[in-house]
């Protein structure tokens with residue numbers, strides 16, 4: 001998908017989302033800023049970071065925008081996201097919170113909701129997709145509730161719906177954190193007697209993998225020749 005932008009004088013900026021350089025969808029006219037960025041920029045950033053313009057991620061940007069506005073620019077917010085699908089990337093793209101820095105936590109609940117909160121006061125806001133509000137956007141409802149096959153709801157149509165619906169299908173409420181707000185600490189580090197790799201002793205007398213809970217088994221075949229140290233190509 002490509003995103004093109006036209007800025008004729010005296011007319012609002014027009015953005016076109018063009019799937020695979022064909023079938024231009026109806027133009028979305030907006031000067032709207034989401035997360036401080038123009039829609040065209042948001043779409044480009046999503047494409048670069050996520051690999052494609054996922055509708056859930058685009059909707060997520062509106063959610064992050066709402067939460068950021070509610071909590072205010074002065075607050076260093078941490079984030080909790082309630083699904084592994086799409087939404088964590090909206091937080092990672094448009095807030096300083098990432099999985100790597102530990103400021104973002106992700107719950108495997110598959111609920112389309114997120115919270116941003118002040119890490120000092122533990123107060124913040126939860127924002128969610130409010131299905132009642134999607135009634136006036138049947139494409140959005142049908143997509144989220146999986147009521148229509150993908151082929152019957154082309155991506156450009158869905159993206160355009162989300163651009164119109166974005167701020168209007170969300171609800172928000174103030175929250176006070178009761179869990180998940182503690183930063184994860186490694187604690188004491190030891191050397192695993194089985195694999196000789198460092199691991200947190202909280203895991204037990206051996207590392208998790210050596211206790212039989214690993215995710216892969218080692219194979220006894222040689223590495224490819226081009227992977228020895230010092231060979232970068």
Ligand SMILES: [Zn+2]
Pocket residue numbers: 192193194195196197206207208209210
């Ligand atoms: Zn081990």
